[in-house]
Amino acid sequence: MDDARRSELEGIALDIRKDVVRMAGVSKSSGLLPALTVVELLVYLYWEFMRIFPGQRNNPERDRLVLSSVSAAPALYACLSSLGFFDRDELWSYRRLGGMLQGYPDIRTPGIDAPGGTNGLGIALGLALQIRMAGLGGRVFCVMGEGEPCGDGLWESIDAAAVHAPGNIFMIMESAGEPGGEMEAEAPLLKRLASFGWKADVADGRDFASIERAFRSIKTPMREPAAIIALTGGSRRHPDAFESKAQDRPPSLDDVERALSELDTKAGKRGGAA
Amino acid sequence: MNGSEGRSYDGARDALCYIKGQGDDMVILELGLTRSADEPELGGILAGPSERNAVLMASGLSLGGRMAFIWAPGSPLFAGRSYEQIRTAVAIPNLKVVILSSHDWTALGHDGAVGLMCEDIALMRVMPNMAVLVPSDRNSAFALTRSLAGNDGPAYVRLSMAATGDIYEYGDSDFAVGGARLLTEGDGVTIVSCGVMVKEALEAAKVLSQQGINADVIDCYSIKPFPERMLVASVRRTGCCVVAEKHASAAGLYGAVTECLARNYMVPVRSVAIGDNFATSGTHEEIQEYYGLTHREIVHNVVQVWAMRRR
Numbered sequence: 001m002d003d004a005r006r007s008e009l010e011g012i013a014l015d016i017r018k019d020v021v022r023m024a025g026v027s028k029s030s031g032l033l034p035a036l037t038v039v040e041l042l043v044y045l046y047w048e049f050m051r052i053f054p055g056q057r058n059n060p061e062r063d064r065l066v067l068s069s070v071s072a073a074p075a076l077y078a079c080l081s082s083l084g085f086f087d088r089d090e091l092w093s094y095r096r097l098g099g100m101l102q103g104y105p106d107i108r109t110p111g112i113d114a115p116g117g118t119n120g121l122g123i124a125l126g127l128a129l130q131i132r133m134a135g136l137g138g139r140v141f142c143v144m145g146e147g148e149p150c151g152d153g154l155w156e157s158i159d160a161a162a163v164h165a166p167g168n169i170f171m172i173m174e175s176a177g178e179p180g181g182e183m184e185a186e187a188p189l190l191k192r193l194a195s196f197g198w199k200a201d202v203a204d205g206r207d208f209a210s211i212e213r214a215f216r217s218i219k220t221p222m223r224e225p226a227a228i229i230a231l232t233g234g235s236r237r238h239p240d241a242f243e244s245k246a247q248d249r250p251p252s253l254d255d256v257e258r259a260l261s262e263l264d265t266k267a268g269k270r271g272g273a274a
Numbered sequence: 275m276n277g278s279e280g281r282s283y284d285g286a287r288d289a290l291c292y293i294k295g296q297g298d299d300m301v302i303l304e305l306g307l308t309r310s311a312d313e314p315e316l317g318g319i320l321a322g323p324s325e326r327n328a329v330l331m332a333s334g335l336s337l338g339g340r341m342a343f344i345w346a347p348g349s350p351l352f353a354g355r356s357y358e359q360i361r362t363a364v365a366i367p368n369l370k371v372v373i374l375s376s377h378d379w380t381a382l383g384h385d386g387a388v389g390l391m392c393e394d395i396a397l398m399r400v401m402p403n404m405a406v407l408v409p410s411d412r413n414s415a416f417a418l419t420r421s422l423a424g425n426d427g428p429a430y431v432r433l434s435m436a437a438t439g440d441i442y443e444y445g446d447s448d449f450a451v452g453g454a455r456l457l458t459e460g461d462g463v464t465i466v467s468c469g470v471m472v473k474e475a476l477e478a479a480k481v482l483s484q485q486g487i488n489a490d491v492i493d494c495y496s497i498k499p500f501p502e503r504m505l506v507a508s509v510r511r512t513g514c515c516v517v518a519e520k521h522a523s524a525a526g527l528y529g530a531v532t533e534c535l536a537r538n539y540m541v542p543v544r545s546v547a548i549g550d551n552f553a554t555s556g557t558h559e560e561i562q563e564y565y566g567l568t569h570r571e572i573v574h575n576v577v578q579v580w581a582m583r584r585r
Binding site: 153163 | 301319321322324326327329330331332333334335336337338339340342358359362363366367
Protein backbone atom coordinates (compact mmCIF):
# COMPACT_ATOMS: atom_id res chain seq x y z
CA MET A 1 0.00 0.00 0.00
CA ASP A 2 1.56 3.30 -1.03
CA ASP A 3 1.44 6.42 1.14
CA ALA A 4 -1.13 8.14 -1.03
CA ARG A 5 -3.60 5.23 -0.73
CA ARG A 6 -2.87 4.94 2.95
CA SER A 7 -3.69 8.58 3.64
CA GLU A 8 -6.76 8.25 1.43
CA LEU A 9 -8.00 5.35 3.58
CA GLU A 10 -7.16 7.32 6.72
CA GLY A 11 -9.28 10.17 5.40
CA ILE A 12 -12.20 7.78 4.81
CA ALA A 13 -11.74 6.31 8.30
CA LEU A 14 -11.82 9.80 9.80
CA ASP A 15 -15.10 10.55 8.01
CA ILE A 16 -16.59 7.27 9.28
CA ARG A 17 -15.42 7.96 12.83
CA LYS A 18 -16.95 11.42 12.72
CA ASP A 19 -20.25 9.96 11.49
CA VAL A 20 -20.23 7.47 14.38
CA VAL A 21 -19.70 10.36 16.83
CA ARG A 22 -22.56 12.26 15.17
CA MET A 23 -24.78 9.15 15.49
CA ALA A 24 -23.88 8.99 19.18
CA GLY A 25 -24.77 12.68 19.50
CA VAL A 26 -28.07 12.45 17.64
CA SER A 27 -29.14 9.36 19.55
CA LYS A 28 -27.86 10.92 22.80
CA SER A 29 -25.96 7.78 23.68
CA SER A 30 -22.24 7.50 24.33
CA GLY A 31 -22.90 3.75 24.24
CA LEU A 32 -22.30 3.91 20.50
CA LEU A 33 -18.65 4.84 20.89
CA PRO A 34 -17.22 1.28 21.14
CA ALA A 35 -17.96 1.15 17.39
CA LEU A 36 -14.99 3.49 16.85
CA THR A 37 -12.42 0.75 17.41
CA VAL A 38 -13.51 -1.31 14.39
CA VAL A 39 -13.52 1.54 11.86
CA GLU A 40 -10.08 0.96 10.28
CA LEU A 41 -10.81 -2.77 9.90
CA LEU A 42 -14.13 -2.14 8.17
CA VAL A 43 -12.69 0.60 5.96
CA TYR A 44 -9.84 -1.67 4.91
CA LEU A 45 -12.23 -4.55 4.15
CA TYR A 46 -14.82 -2.53 2.26
CA TRP A 47 -12.55 -0.08 0.41
CA GLU A 48 -9.55 -2.29 -0.22
CA PHE A 49 -10.10 -6.02 0.17
CA MET A 50 -13.68 -7.14 -0.34
CA ARG A 51 -15.45 -7.45 -3.67
CA ILE A 52 -18.70 -5.53 -3.32
CA PHE A 53 -21.30 -4.18 -5.72
CA PRO A 54 -23.23 -1.34 -4.03
CA GLY A 55 -25.44 -0.92 -7.12
CA GLN A 56 -26.36 -4.64 -7.20
CA ARG A 57 -26.87 -5.67 -3.64
CA ASN A 58 -27.69 -9.28 -4.54
CA ASN A 59 -24.80 -9.87 -6.91
CA PRO A 60 -23.94 -13.55 -6.29
CA GLU A 61 -20.23 -12.94 -6.81
CA ARG A 62 -19.95 -10.54 -3.90
CA ASP A 63 -17.95 -11.14 -0.75
CA ARG A 64 -20.01 -11.16 2.47
CA LEU A 65 -19.46 -9.62 5.84
CA VAL A 66 -21.04 -11.02 8.99
CA LEU A 67 -20.90 -8.62 11.91
CA SER A 68 -20.79 -10.64 15.08
CA SER A 69 -19.54 -7.79 17.24
CA VAL A 70 -22.62 -6.37 18.91
CA SER A 71 -21.16 -2.90 19.41
CA ALA A 72 -19.85 -2.29 15.90
CA ALA A 73 -23.16 -1.76 14.07
CA PRO A 74 -22.94 2.08 13.93
CA ALA A 75 -19.54 1.87 12.20
CA LEU A 76 -20.83 -0.69 9.70
CA TYR A 77 -23.86 1.47 8.91
CA ALA A 78 -21.65 4.55 8.42
CA CYS A 79 -19.44 2.56 6.02
CA LEU A 80 -22.39 1.21 4.03
CA SER A 81 -23.95 4.65 3.62
CA SER A 82 -20.61 6.11 2.57
CA LEU A 83 -20.34 3.34 -0.07
CA GLY A 84 -23.75 4.27 -1.42
CA PHE A 85 -25.83 1.32 -0.20
CA PHE A 86 -28.33 3.75 1.32
CA ASP A 87 -28.79 7.44 2.04
CA ARG A 88 -26.56 8.95 4.72
CA ASP A 89 -29.58 10.56 6.39
CA GLU A 90 -30.64 7.09 7.54
CA LEU A 91 -27.76 7.25 10.06
CA TRP A 92 -29.49 9.93 12.05
CA SER A 93 -32.53 7.75 12.74
CA TYR A 94 -30.47 4.75 13.89
CA ARG A 95 -32.48 2.80 16.51
CA ARG A 96 -35.41 5.19 16.13
CA LEU A 97 -38.98 4.00 15.65
CA GLY A 98 -39.70 4.01 11.93
CA GLY A 99 -36.02 4.28 10.99
CA MET A 100 -34.47 1.72 8.67
CA LEU A 101 -31.35 1.05 10.73
CA GLN A 102 -32.14 -1.40 13.50
CA GLY A 103 -30.08 -1.72 16.67
CA TYR A 104 -28.52 -4.92 15.37
CA PRO A 105 -27.91 -5.51 11.65
CA ASP A 106 -31.06 -6.65 9.86
CA ILE A 107 -30.92 -8.34 6.46
CA ARG A 108 -33.61 -6.04 5.07
CA THR A 109 -31.06 -3.20 5.14
CA PRO A 110 -29.17 -2.84 1.84
CA GLY A 111 -25.60 -4.07 2.21
CA ILE A 112 -26.29 -6.20 5.28
CA ASP A 113 -25.45 -9.81 4.43
CA ALA A 114 -26.41 -11.52 7.69
CA PRO A 115 -28.33 -10.92 10.91
CA GLY A 116 -26.26 -9.54 13.78
CA GLY A 117 -26.52 -10.02 17.51
CA THR A 118 -25.55 -13.66 17.85
CA ASN A 119 -22.37 -15.68 17.29
CA GLY A 120 -21.74 -14.75 13.66
CA LEU A 121 -19.09 -17.35 12.93
CA GLY A 122 -21.62 -20.17 12.58
CA ILE A 123 -23.63 -18.07 10.15
CA ALA A 124 -20.45 -17.18 8.26
CA LEU A 125 -19.60 -20.88 8.03
CA GLY A 126 -22.99 -21.75 6.54
CA LEU A 127 -22.66 -18.90 4.05
CA ALA A 128 -19.12 -19.93 3.10
CA LEU A 129 -20.20 -23.55 2.55
CA GLN A 130 -23.15 -22.49 0.41
CA ILE A 131 -20.94 -20.19 -1.70
CA ARG A 132 -18.51 -23.04 -2.24
CA MET A 133 -21.27 -25.56 -3.09
CA ALA A 134 -22.72 -23.09 -5.58
CA GLY A 135 -19.33 -22.82 -7.26
CA LEU A 136 -19.06 -19.09 -6.59
CA GLY A 137 -15.88 -17.23 -5.72
CA GLY A 138 -17.12 -15.14 -2.78
CA ARG A 139 -15.35 -14.99 0.54
CA VAL A 140 -16.94 -14.51 3.95
CA PHE A 141 -15.55 -12.18 6.61
CA CYS A 142 -16.75 -12.42 10.19
CA VAL A 143 -15.95 -9.52 12.51
CA MET A 144 -15.85 -10.48 16.19
CA GLY A 145 -15.95 -8.15 19.17
CA GLU A 146 -13.52 -8.24 22.01
CA GLY A 147 -15.39 -10.36 24.53
CA GLU A 148 -16.74 -12.93 22.12
CA PRO A 149 -14.05 -15.63 22.44
CA CYS A 150 -15.26 -16.08 26.02
CA GLY A 151 -18.92 -16.63 25.36
CA ASP A 152 -21.90 -18.05 23.57
CA GLY A 153 -20.62 -21.11 21.82
CA LEU A 154 -18.02 -19.45 19.61
CA TRP A 155 -15.57 -22.32 20.01
CA GLU A 156 -18.18 -24.78 18.75
CA SER A 157 -18.25 -22.79 15.53
CA ILE A 158 -14.46 -22.39 15.47
CA ASP A 159 -14.22 -26.17 15.64
CA ALA A 160 -16.87 -26.69 12.96
CA ALA A 161 -15.17 -24.20 10.63
CA ALA A 162 -11.91 -26.13 10.89
CA VAL A 163 -13.72 -29.43 10.25
CA HIS A 164 -15.53 -28.16 7.15
CA ALA A 165 -12.72 -25.81 6.08
CA PRO A 166 -14.63 -24.19 3.24
CA GLY A 167 -11.47 -22.32 2.19
CA ASN A 168 -13.12 -18.93 1.99
CA ILE A 169 -13.78 -17.91 5.60
CA PHE A 170 -11.94 -15.19 7.52
CA MET A 171 -12.49 -14.27 11.15
CA ILE A 172 -11.33 -10.89 12.41
CA MET A 173 -11.20 -10.73 16.19
CA GLU A 174 -10.90 -7.40 17.88
CA SER A 175 -8.65 -7.27 20.90
CA ALA A 176 -8.19 -4.34 23.23
CA GLY A 177 -4.43 -4.95 23.39
CA GLU A 178 -1.90 -2.30 22.43
CA PRO A 179 0.34 -2.92 19.43
CA GLY A 180 3.89 -3.55 20.67
CA GLY A 181 2.50 -4.49 24.07
CA GLU A 182 3.09 -7.68 26.02
CA MET A 183 0.62 -9.83 24.02
CA GLU A 184 -0.85 -10.99 27.29
CA ALA A 185 -4.28 -11.59 25.82
CA GLU A 186 -3.25 -12.48 22.29
CA ALA A 187 -0.63 -15.19 22.80
CA PRO A 188 -3.01 -17.73 24.40
CA LEU A 189 -5.68 -16.91 21.82
CA LEU A 190 -3.23 -17.58 18.98
CA LYS A 191 -2.32 -20.90 20.56
CA ARG A 192 -5.92 -21.91 21.05
CA LEU A 193 -6.84 -21.05 17.47
CA ALA A 194 -3.85 -23.00 16.16
CA SER A 195 -4.83 -26.01 18.27
CA PHE A 196 -8.30 -25.90 16.67
CA GLY A 197 -6.69 -26.01 13.21
CA TRP A 198 -6.84 -22.32 12.35
CA LYS A 199 -4.16 -20.15 10.80
CA ALA A 200 -4.00 -17.08 13.00
CA ASP A 201 -2.03 -13.86 12.91
CA VAL A 202 -1.91 -10.57 14.81
CA ALA A 203 -2.20 -7.12 13.27
CA ASP A 204 -2.31 -3.54 14.49
CA GLY A 205 -5.98 -2.83 13.94
CA ARG A 206 -5.37 0.92 13.81
CA ASP A 207 -2.75 0.83 11.08
CA PHE A 208 -3.72 0.16 7.47
CA ALA A 209 -0.26 -1.09 6.48
CA SER A 210 -0.30 -3.64 9.28
CA ILE A 211 -3.86 -4.73 8.48
CA GLU A 212 -2.89 -5.14 4.84
CA ARG A 213 0.18 -7.23 5.67
CA ALA A 214 -2.00 -9.63 7.66
CA PHE A 215 -4.65 -10.00 4.94
CA ARG A 216 -2.20 -10.28 2.05
CA SER A 217 -0.39 -13.12 3.79
CA ILE A 218 -3.53 -15.24 3.37
CA LYS A 219 -4.02 -16.75 -0.07
CA THR A 220 -7.44 -18.09 -1.00
CA PRO A 221 -8.58 -20.76 -1.25
CA MET A 222 -6.99 -21.51 2.09
CA ARG A 223 -6.52 -24.99 3.48
CA GLU A 224 -7.38 -23.81 6.96
CA PRO A 225 -9.76 -21.09 8.09
CA ALA A 226 -7.91 -17.85 8.79
CA ALA A 227 -8.13 -15.55 11.79
CA ILE A 228 -6.63 -12.13 12.31
CA ILE A 229 -6.46 -10.80 15.83
CA ALA A 230 -6.64 -7.04 15.43
CA LEU A 231 -5.29 -4.95 18.27
CA THR A 232 -7.52 -1.92 18.38
CA GLY A 233 -6.73 -0.27 21.68
CA GLY A 234 -10.26 -0.59 23.04
CA SER A 235 -11.97 2.29 24.82
CA ARG A 236 -8.72 4.24 25.09
CA ARG A 237 -9.59 5.52 21.65
CA HIS A 238 -12.84 7.23 22.57
CA PRO A 239 -12.71 11.01 22.19
CA ASP A 240 -11.88 12.70 25.50
CA ALA A 241 -14.88 14.95 25.10
CA PHE A 242 -17.11 11.91 25.64
CA GLU A 243 -14.88 10.13 28.11
CA SER A 244 -15.27 12.83 30.72
CA LYS A 245 -19.00 12.26 30.69
CA ALA A 246 -20.61 10.10 33.28
CA GLN A 247 -22.02 6.97 31.59
CA ASP A 248 -25.60 7.86 32.36
CA ARG A 249 -25.49 11.42 31.08
CA PRO A 250 -26.25 11.86 27.42
CA PRO A 251 -23.69 13.76 25.33
CA SER A 252 -24.64 17.35 24.51
CA LEU A 253 -24.27 19.03 21.11
CA ASP A 254 -21.26 20.81 22.56
CA ASP A 255 -19.65 17.46 23.45
CA VAL A 256 -20.20 16.30 19.87
CA GLU A 257 -18.55 19.44 18.46
CA ARG A 258 -15.56 19.05 20.74
CA ALA A 259 -15.27 15.35 19.92
CA LEU A 260 -15.35 16.06 16.18
CA SER A 261 -12.61 18.69 16.38
CA GLU A 262 -10.61 16.36 18.62
CA LEU A 263 -10.77 13.65 15.93
CA ASP A 264 -9.66 16.20 13.34
CA THR A 265 -6.72 17.31 15.47
CA LYS A 266 -5.58 13.74 16.12
CA ALA A 267 -5.83 12.90 12.43
CA GLY A 268 -3.89 16.05 11.55
CA LYS A 269 -1.09 15.10 13.93
CA ARG A 270 -0.86 11.64 12.47
CA GLY A 271 -0.89 13.04 8.94
CA GLY A 272 1.96 15.41 9.86
CA ALA A 273 4.07 12.60 11.21
CA ALA A 274 3.66 10.40 8.13
CA MET B 275 -38.27 -52.47 11.03
CA ASN B 276 -40.03 -54.48 13.70
CA GLY B 277 -42.14 -52.44 16.02
CA SER B 278 -41.53 -49.20 14.13
CA GLU B 279 -44.66 -49.10 11.95
CA GLY B 280 -46.05 -45.67 11.38
CA ARG B 281 -43.31 -43.64 13.01
CA SER B 282 -43.40 -40.00 11.95
CA TYR B 283 -39.62 -40.07 12.26
CA ASP B 284 -39.42 -42.43 9.27
CA GLY B 285 -41.87 -40.43 7.20
CA ALA B 286 -39.89 -37.24 7.61
CA ARG B 287 -36.66 -39.02 6.80
CA ASP B 288 -38.14 -40.50 3.64
CA ALA B 289 -39.41 -37.06 2.65
CA LEU B 290 -35.94 -35.53 3.02
CA CYS B 291 -34.55 -38.18 0.68
CA TYR B 292 -37.37 -37.47 -1.75
CA ILE B 293 -36.90 -33.68 -1.70
CA LYS B 294 -33.17 -34.06 -2.07
CA GLY B 295 -33.70 -36.06 -5.23
CA GLN B 296 -35.84 -33.29 -6.71
CA GLY B 297 -33.13 -30.68 -7.01
CA ASP B 298 -30.25 -28.99 -5.33
CA ASP B 299 -31.96 -25.93 -3.88
CA MET B 300 -32.08 -27.56 -0.46
CA VAL B 301 -29.47 -28.86 1.92
CA ILE B 302 -29.66 -31.17 4.94
CA LEU B 303 -27.64 -30.55 8.09
CA GLU B 304 -27.32 -33.69 10.18
CA LEU B 305 -26.80 -33.03 13.87
CA GLY B 306 -24.20 -35.28 15.46
CA LEU B 307 -20.64 -36.45 15.27
CA THR B 308 -21.36 -39.54 13.19
CA ARG B 309 -24.12 -40.87 11.00
CA SER B 310 -26.29 -43.81 11.91
CA ALA B 311 -24.96 -46.97 10.30
CA ASP B 312 -28.38 -48.64 10.35
CA GLU B 313 -30.19 -46.32 7.98
CA PRO B 314 -29.72 -45.25 4.37
CA GLU B 315 -27.64 -42.09 4.14
CA LEU B 316 -29.37 -38.74 3.98
CA GLY B 317 -26.33 -37.27 2.27
CA GLY B 318 -26.37 -34.10 4.30
CA ILE B 319 -23.63 -32.04 5.88
CA LEU B 320 -22.55 -33.49 9.21
CA ALA B 321 -23.01 -30.44 11.41
CA GLY B 322 -21.37 -31.71 14.59
CA PRO B 323 -22.95 -32.15 18.02
CA SER B 324 -23.82 -28.51 18.75
CA GLU B 325 -27.46 -27.51 18.23
CA ARG B 326 -26.50 -23.84 18.39
CA ASN B 327 -23.87 -24.14 15.70
CA ALA B 328 -26.19 -26.20 13.49
CA VAL B 329 -28.84 -23.47 13.65
CA LEU B 330 -26.28 -20.79 12.79
CA MET B 331 -24.93 -22.83 9.87
CA ALA B 332 -28.48 -23.35 8.62
CA SER B 333 -28.99 -19.60 8.80
CA GLY B 334 -25.90 -19.01 6.68
CA LEU B 335 -26.87 -21.66 4.13
CA SER B 336 -30.31 -20.14 3.87
CA LEU B 337 -28.89 -16.61 3.50
CA GLY B 338 -26.84 -18.03 0.62
CA GLY B 339 -30.04 -19.13 -1.10
CA ARG B 340 -30.67 -22.72 -0.09
CA MET B 341 -33.45 -24.05 2.07
CA ALA B 342 -31.84 -25.74 5.06
CA PHE B 343 -33.34 -28.76 6.84
CA ILE B 344 -31.78 -29.58 10.21
CA TRP B 345 -32.13 -33.29 10.92
CA ALA B 346 -31.75 -33.62 14.66
CA PRO B 347 -32.31 -37.21 15.78
CA GLY B 348 -31.54 -37.72 19.43
CA SER B 349 -31.87 -34.08 20.37
CA PRO B 350 -35.10 -33.65 22.29
CA LEU B 351 -33.68 -30.48 23.87
CA PHE B 352 -33.13 -28.81 20.52
CA ALA B 353 -35.61 -25.99 20.95
CA GLY B 354 -34.29 -25.09 24.37
CA ARG B 355 -30.58 -25.37 23.71
CA SER B 356 -30.64 -23.22 20.60
CA TYR B 357 -33.53 -20.91 21.37
CA GLU B 358 -31.54 -17.68 21.10
CA GLN B 359 -29.86 -18.74 17.85
CA ILE B 360 -33.18 -19.81 16.31
CA ARG B 361 -34.65 -16.47 17.31
CA THR B 362 -31.84 -14.17 16.18
CA ALA B 363 -30.42 -16.00 13.18
CA VAL B 364 -33.52 -17.71 11.76
CA ALA B 365 -36.88 -16.38 12.96
CA ILE B 366 -36.17 -12.62 13.01
CA PRO B 367 -34.74 -12.65 9.46
CA ASN B 368 -37.53 -15.10 8.53
CA LEU B 369 -35.23 -17.55 6.78
CA LYS B 370 -36.13 -20.84 5.16
CA VAL B 371 -34.87 -23.20 7.83
CA VAL B 372 -36.74 -26.33 8.91
CA ILE B 373 -35.87 -27.95 12.23
CA LEU B 374 -36.81 -31.61 12.47
CA SER B 375 -36.48 -32.58 16.08
CA SER B 376 -37.02 -36.24 15.78
CA HIS B 377 -37.97 -37.43 19.25
CA ASP B 378 -40.93 -36.32 21.16
CA TRP B 379 -40.04 -36.47 24.76
CA THR B 380 -41.38 -39.81 25.88
CA ALA B 381 -39.54 -41.74 23.18
CA LEU B 382 -36.40 -41.22 25.22
CA GLY B 383 -38.31 -41.75 28.42
CA HIS B 384 -35.50 -43.40 30.30
CA ASP B 385 -33.65 -40.09 30.46
CA GLY B 386 -36.13 -38.52 32.82
CA ALA B 387 -36.65 -34.81 33.38
CA VAL B 388 -33.28 -33.46 32.27
CA GLY B 389 -33.16 -35.28 28.94
CA LEU B 390 -36.84 -34.94 28.15
CA MET B 391 -38.37 -31.72 26.99
CA CYS B 392 -42.11 -31.33 27.08
CA GLU B 393 -42.11 -27.58 26.53
CA ASP B 394 -40.80 -27.47 22.96
CA ILE B 395 -44.11 -26.75 21.23
CA ALA B 396 -44.70 -23.87 23.62
CA LEU B 397 -41.22 -22.41 23.05
CA MET B 398 -41.51 -22.56 19.28
CA ARG B 399 -45.13 -21.46 19.15
CA VAL B 400 -44.50 -18.11 20.84
CA MET B 401 -41.73 -17.24 18.39
CA PRO B 402 -42.95 -14.91 15.62
CA ASN B 403 -42.59 -16.21 12.03
CA MET B 404 -42.11 -19.82 13.20
CA ALA B 405 -44.47 -22.54 11.93
CA VAL B 406 -44.96 -25.47 14.32
CA LEU B 407 -45.95 -28.88 13.00
CA VAL B 408 -46.63 -32.16 14.81
CA PRO B 409 -47.48 -34.98 12.40
CA SER B 410 -49.29 -38.02 13.74
CA ASP B 411 -47.94 -40.86 11.61
CA ARG B 412 -45.46 -41.81 8.96
CA ASN B 413 -47.59 -40.86 5.96
CA SER B 414 -48.61 -37.44 7.22
CA ALA B 415 -45.02 -36.74 8.28
CA PHE B 416 -43.90 -37.57 4.77
CA ALA B 417 -46.44 -35.29 3.11
CA LEU B 418 -45.95 -32.43 5.57
CA THR B 419 -42.17 -32.45 5.37
CA ARG B 420 -42.45 -32.58 1.60
CA SER B 421 -44.79 -29.60 1.59
CA LEU B 422 -42.30 -27.62 3.68
CA ALA B 423 -39.97 -27.47 0.68
CA GLY B 424 -42.31 -24.77 -0.61
CA ASN B 425 -42.57 -22.92 2.70
CA ASP B 426 -41.43 -19.30 2.83
CA GLY B 427 -40.13 -19.09 6.38
CA PRO B 428 -38.85 -21.15 9.30
CA ALA B 429 -40.61 -24.23 10.65
CA TYR B 430 -40.23 -26.54 13.63
CA VAL B 431 -41.38 -30.13 13.17
CA ARG B 432 -41.78 -32.37 16.19
CA LEU B 433 -41.46 -35.99 15.22
CA SER B 434 -41.86 -39.17 17.22
CA MET B 435 -40.07 -42.46 17.50
CA ALA B 436 -43.22 -44.15 18.77
CA ALA B 437 -44.88 -46.67 16.46
CA THR B 438 -48.41 -45.35 16.11
CA GLY B 439 -49.44 -47.42 13.11
CA ASP B 440 -50.83 -45.75 9.99
CA ILE B 441 -53.57 -43.20 10.48
CA TYR B 442 -53.51 -42.07 6.86
CA GLU B 443 -53.21 -44.02 3.63
CA TYR B 444 -49.85 -44.28 1.97
CA GLY B 445 -49.64 -41.51 -0.64
CA ASP B 446 -52.20 -39.20 1.02
CA SER B 447 -50.84 -35.74 0.28
CA ASP B 448 -53.61 -33.53 1.63
CA PHE B 449 -51.46 -31.84 4.30
CA ALA B 450 -50.26 -28.27 4.38
CA VAL B 451 -48.90 -25.71 6.82
CA GLY B 452 -51.95 -24.20 8.54
CA GLY B 453 -54.13 -27.24 7.85
CA ALA B 454 -55.85 -29.89 9.95
CA ARG B 455 -57.79 -33.10 9.25
CA LEU B 456 -61.21 -34.00 10.51
CA LEU B 457 -60.91 -37.75 11.09
CA THR B 458 -64.33 -38.61 12.50
CA GLU B 459 -67.49 -36.49 12.54
CA GLY B 460 -69.91 -36.14 15.38
CA ASP B 461 -72.00 -33.61 17.24
CA GLY B 462 -71.21 -34.56 20.85
CA VAL B 463 -67.68 -33.36 21.49
CA THR B 464 -64.64 -31.97 19.68
CA ILE B 465 -61.40 -33.83 20.41
CA VAL B 466 -58.36 -31.94 19.19
CA SER B 467 -55.04 -33.77 19.25
CA CYS B 468 -51.66 -33.88 17.60
CA GLY B 469 -48.75 -36.27 17.16
CA VAL B 470 -48.96 -39.63 18.88
CA MET B 471 -52.11 -38.62 20.77
CA VAL B 472 -54.19 -38.69 17.56
CA LYS B 473 -54.21 -42.48 17.77
CA GLU B 474 -55.49 -42.25 21.36
CA ALA B 475 -58.13 -39.71 20.31
CA LEU B 476 -59.45 -42.11 17.66
CA GLU B 477 -59.58 -44.92 20.23
CA ALA B 478 -61.45 -42.63 22.60
CA ALA B 479 -63.96 -41.74 19.87
CA LYS B 480 -64.75 -45.46 19.40
CA VAL B 481 -65.45 -45.93 23.10
CA LEU B 482 -67.50 -42.73 23.27
CA SER B 483 -69.68 -43.72 20.31
CA GLN B 484 -70.70 -46.84 22.25
CA GLN B 485 -71.81 -44.49 25.03
CA GLY B 486 -73.81 -42.35 22.61
CA ILE B 487 -71.38 -39.45 22.32
CA ASN B 488 -70.19 -38.93 18.77
CA ALA B 489 -66.90 -37.08 18.50
CA ASP B 490 -65.34 -34.77 15.97
CA VAL B 491 -61.71 -35.89 16.04
CA ILE B 492 -59.38 -33.27 14.64
CA ASP B 493 -55.76 -34.06 13.85
CA CYS B 494 -54.36 -30.60 14.47
CA TYR B 495 -50.95 -31.25 12.96
CA SER B 496 -50.35 -27.56 12.27
CA ILE B 497 -50.24 -25.88 15.66
CA LYS B 498 -49.03 -22.68 14.10
CA PRO B 499 -50.46 -21.31 11.87
CA PHE B 500 -53.54 -22.62 13.67
CA PRO B 501 -56.50 -24.03 11.69
CA GLU B 502 -58.97 -21.72 13.39
CA ARG B 503 -61.94 -22.14 11.07
CA MET B 504 -62.09 -25.91 11.37
CA LEU B 505 -62.00 -25.77 15.17
CA VAL B 506 -64.59 -23.02 15.47
CA ALA B 507 -66.95 -24.75 13.02
CA SER B 508 -66.61 -27.95 15.04
CA VAL B 509 -67.24 -26.49 18.51
CA ARG B 510 -70.23 -24.58 17.19
CA ARG B 511 -71.76 -28.01 16.48
CA THR B 512 -70.51 -29.85 19.58
CA GLY B 513 -70.37 -27.15 22.28
CA CYS B 514 -67.42 -28.72 24.15
CA CYS B 515 -63.82 -29.67 23.58
CA VAL B 516 -60.98 -31.90 24.87
CA VAL B 517 -57.38 -31.33 23.84
CA ALA B 518 -54.87 -34.19 23.91
CA GLU B 519 -51.14 -33.71 23.44
CA LYS B 520 -47.88 -35.18 24.64
CA HIS B 521 -46.67 -31.89 26.06
CA ALA B 522 -46.89 -29.63 29.07
CA SER B 523 -50.45 -28.48 29.46
CA ALA B 524 -49.39 -24.84 29.19
CA ALA B 525 -48.96 -23.01 25.90
CA GLY B 526 -48.90 -26.01 23.58
CA LEU B 527 -51.89 -27.29 21.61
CA TYR B 528 -54.16 -26.61 24.59
CA GLY B 529 -52.89 -23.02 24.61
CA ALA B 530 -53.52 -22.63 20.90
CA VAL B 531 -57.04 -24.09 21.19
CA THR B 532 -58.10 -22.03 24.19
CA GLU B 533 -56.73 -18.82 22.68
CA CYS B 534 -58.70 -19.51 19.54
CA LEU B 535 -61.90 -20.32 21.44
CA ALA B 536 -61.56 -17.24 23.66
CA ARG B 537 -61.37 -15.08 20.54
CA ASN B 538 -64.20 -16.77 18.69
CA TYR B 539 -66.61 -19.01 20.56
CA MET B 540 -66.21 -19.98 24.20
CA VAL B 541 -67.02 -23.55 25.17
CA PRO B 542 -65.87 -25.71 28.11
CA VAL B 543 -62.44 -27.24 27.40
CA ARG B 544 -60.35 -29.89 29.15
CA SER B 545 -56.69 -30.75 28.69
CA VAL B 546 -55.17 -34.22 28.53
CA ALA B 547 -51.43 -33.54 28.79
CA ILE B 548 -48.42 -33.80 31.02
CA GLY B 549 -49.56 -31.05 33.34
CA ASP B 550 -47.22 -28.63 35.06
CA ASN B 551 -44.53 -31.26 35.59
CA PHE B 552 -41.08 -32.32 34.55
CA ALA B 553 -41.27 -35.89 33.40
CA THR B 554 -39.86 -38.82 35.31
CA SER B 555 -37.79 -41.69 33.93
CA GLY B 556 -39.59 -44.70 32.54
CA THR B 557 -40.40 -46.54 29.35
CA HIS B 558 -42.57 -44.97 26.69
CA GLU B 559 -45.58 -47.04 27.75
CA GLU B 560 -45.05 -46.50 31.47
CA ILE B 561 -44.87 -42.76 31.03
CA GLN B 562 -48.01 -42.75 28.87
CA GLU B 563 -49.85 -44.50 31.69
CA TYR B 564 -48.27 -42.53 34.51
CA TYR B 565 -49.26 -39.15 33.08
CA GLY B 566 -52.60 -40.29 31.75
CA LEU B 567 -51.77 -39.81 28.08
CA THR B 568 -54.28 -42.49 27.15
CA HIS B 569 -57.59 -42.89 25.36
CA ARG B 570 -59.20 -43.74 28.70
CA GLU B 571 -58.16 -40.37 30.11
CA ILE B 572 -59.56 -38.64 27.03
CA VAL B 573 -62.89 -40.47 27.50
CA HIS B 574 -62.94 -39.50 31.16
CA ASN B 575 -62.42 -35.81 30.30
CA VAL B 576 -64.97 -35.90 27.50
CA VAL B 577 -67.64 -37.17 29.87
CA GLN B 578 -66.96 -34.27 32.24
CA VAL B 579 -66.90 -31.60 29.58
CA TRP B 580 -69.90 -33.02 27.74
CA ALA B 581 -71.99 -32.55 30.85
CA MET B 582 -71.14 -28.86 30.83
CA ARG B 583 -71.39 -28.37 27.06
CA ARG B 584 -72.64 -25.12 25.59
CA ARG B 585 -76.10 -25.61 24.03
